[in-house]
Amino acid sequence: xxxxxxxxxxxxxxxxxxxxxxxxxxxxxxxxxxxxxxxxxxxxxxxxxxxxxxxxxxxxxxxxxxxxxxxxxxxxxxxxxxxxxxxxxxxxxxxxxxxxxxxxxxxxxxxxxxxxxxxxxxxxxxxxxxxxxxxxxxxxxxxxxxxxxxxxxxxxxxxxxxxxxxxxxxxxxxxxxxxxxxxxxxxxxxxxxxxxxxxxxxxxxxxxxxxxxxxxxxxxxxxxxxxxxxxxxxxxxxxxxxxxxxxxxxxxxxxxxxxxxxxxxxxxxxxxxxxxxxxxxxxxxxxxxxxxxxx
Numbered sequence: 001x002x003x004x005x006x007x008x009x010x011x012x013x014x015x016x017x018x019x020x021x022x023x024x025x026x027x028x029x030x031x032x033x034x035x036x037x038x039x040x041x042x043x044x045x046x047x048x049x050x051x052x053x054x055x056x057x058x059x060x061x062x063x064x065x066x067x068x069x070x071x072x073x074x075x076x077x078x079x080x081x082x083x084x085x086x087x088x089x090x091x092x093x094x095x096x097x098x099x100x101x102x103x104x105x106x107x108x109x110x111x112x113x114x115x116x117x118x119x120x121x122x123x124x125x126x127x128x129x130x131x132x133x134x135x136x137x138x139x140x141x142x143x144x145x146x147x148x149x150x151x152x153x154x155x156x157x158x159x160x161x162x163x164x165x166x167x168x169x170x171x172x173x174x175x176x177x178x179x180x181x182x183x184x185x186x187x188x189x190x191x192x193x194x195x196x197x198x199x200x201x202x203x204x205x206x207x208x209x210x211x212x213x214x215x216x217x218x219x220x221x222x223x224x225x226x227x228x229x230x231x232x233x234x235x236x237x238x239x240x241x242x243x244x245x246x247x248x249x250x251x252x253x254x255x256x257x258x259x260x261x262x263x264x265x266x267x268x269x270x271x272x273x274x275x276x277x278x279x280x281x282x283x284x285x286x287x288x289x290x291x292x293x294x295x
Contacts, residue, residue: 177190
């Protein structure tokens with residue numbers, strides 16, 4: 001459990017703030033939450049709709065302020081709407097309405113004019129950065145019995161003309177049901193206590209999959225397994241995983257007897273991940289994963 005706790009500490013910060021004196025800052029709600037989404041925790045996928053192609057971009061960061069009056073401020077630092085867009089453009093949207101839906105904080109606004117736009121500190125005409133749509137969805141998720149472990153899912157997209165900019169979380173923790181079939185005996189086994197962590201490395205376009213509490217048969221002890229070197233491809237809606245063959249590691253030790261083959265995954269940013277693979281040429285594993293914790 002100690003290992004699990006450290007793994008679920010993501011590279012983002014959530015801070016609850018209570019003002020000491022409400023009169024000190026008129027018009028500002030007494031209680032709010034701020035969430036930073038840094039370049040250590042995300043990268044951008046700049047998708048061109050006319051060509052159905054996209055490129056990866058780094059160094060954009062986000063900050064969200066969720067006020068208790070159901071307004072929110074969204075700040076985009078070093079915004080990028082093309083590969084060649086210069087550094088230093090910061091965009092702020094203030095006073096946006098948000099709603100709580102099934103543990104999600106949701107913002108979706110069309111034809112939105114930024115409150116403030118600066119370029120390397122100098123104010124610029126905000127009308128040049130009007131967005132067709134801004135969508136922010138944050139799933140508030142805490143792992144119970146830990147003090148505290150805030151492990152949100154953060155989805156952000158900005159559409160301007162032919163371009164959609166999607167913020168991609170580098171480290172995503174999923175939970176769900178593992179369905180296993182023994183191809184030799186035909187016996188079926190289901191397990192719902194494992195957590196799956198996907199880490200996307202945009203510099204190599206390879207993913208690492210950590211399975212905490214992996215268990216593929218009734219008599220198999222639960223163990224933490226790592227799959228390294230899984231290729232992934234991005235879209236504006238999610239990503240796909242593919243690997244023909246890999247040797248998993250357990251506590252950094254390779255286990256060739258547990259060879260994994262035919263790994264395929266299909267992830268949607270809004271909903272979760274479907275993952276399939278074979279283990280030891282004996283177990284056919286199919287996993288349905290989402291964001292609510294199933295433990």
